[in-house]
Amino acid sequence: MSNINKQVWKAYGSSYLRFGTVSGETVTNGWIMVKVEWVSSLPTWEKLANLGSVEELARALPHAGR
Numbered sequence: 001m002s003n004i005n006k007q008v009w010k011a012y013g014s015s016y017l018r019f020g021t022v023s024g025e026t027v028t029n030g031w032i033m034v035k036v037e038w039v040s041s042l043p044t045w046e047k048l049a050n051l052g053s054v055e056e057l058a059r060a061l062p063h064a065g066r
Helices: 054-060
Strands: 007-012 016-028 031-038 044-047
Touching: 007 031, 007 054
Parallel strands: none
Antiparallel strands: 007 016, 016 031, 031 044
């Protein structure tokens, strides 16, 4: 299953979140690596295991965005 166009987030410390969209995918040393186009930053390659899914976050917080 491809992760291209999946919306993701990543937390840094306890006060900083980044949101972005996956634009590339590869496997390196057994890890799924994805290229993320961040909303307010340059793109980076990240381990998929270190990212959260915006879709799953929205399901966990059903009142969000209303």
